[in-house]
Amino acid sequence: MTGKRPLLAGAAAVCGVLLVAPSASAEVEPGGWTSQSPSFSVQERGCxxxxxxxxxLTCSTASGDQRAERRYATYTGGTRQFEGYFKITSMGGTRISLKQTFRDAPDAGPYFMLAVERGGRLYAVHGGATVASGATVGTTVRVNTVHQVGSSHRTYINGSLKHRYDSPGGSYYDKxxxxxxxxxxxxxxxxWSNIKFWRK
Structure with missing residues (x-):
């Protein structure tokens, strides 16, 4: 009887390791991802x-730089996945950008911007294409972007692929x-809540 105790204890220890091991499983396009925790800076401008x-955004100003954002570290090459959930808790205005993939130097500037209109339409700022509907006040929406640098940028809403852009090479960052x-x-x-990043 005593000879079986170490075996049981060892099995329990192994089970414990399996239960607490961090998962790199991504919500969309699963397989081969590694979890990341990139650094970020907070940007507050205007109101x-x-x-x-x-x-x-506390004002109704329709000009100037009005922003409240997190800007994450620059990446170059590979495939990156962002995941986050947003809930609009109030919307007195309209056409507010929620998630952005920006190009960094030397070709700095907006590359993909997901914005929302009052009423809940999600759209791509550049080109104006509708991405999804239903992003109304009080509704939680999951956003995943998968960026294969030099190939394509894909946007998923609540797990469904809704938008695709071709992607040049270069350096980028998430906001x-x-x-x-x-x-x-x-x-x-x-x-926003449940923010996660992966790469492969």
Missing amino acids: GQVDNLTFK FGAYRTSSGNGPATVA
């Missing part, structure tokens, strides 16, 4: 306010929060 993962587009205005409050 933008950031409180952890709550992003507010999310609440940002007034050139044709938009606040006020707006957006709460």
Whole structure:
């Protein structure tokens, strides 16, 4: 009887390791991903306010730089996946950018911007294509972007592929929060949660 105890204890220890091991399983396009925790900086400009993962534009100004965002570290090459959930808790304005993939130097500038209109239409800022509907006040929406640098950038809403761009090579970074587009205005409050990053 005593000879069996170490075996049982060892099995319990192995089970414990399996239960607590971190998972790199991504929600979309599974297989071969490695979890990441990139650094970020907080950007507050104009009437933008950031409180952890709550992003507010407190004014209705339709000009100037009005933003409340997190800007993540630059990446170059490979395939990157972002995942996050957002819930618009108030929307007095319209045409607010929620998630962005930006090009970094030497070709710095916006590459893909996912924005929302009052009423819940999600759209690509450049080109204006509708990405999805239903992003109304109080509704939680999951966003995944999969960026294969030098090939394509794919956007999933609630697990379904909704938009695809060709992608040149270069350096990029992710941003999310609440940002007034050139044709938009606040006020707006957006709460983000469950932010994850992977690469392969």
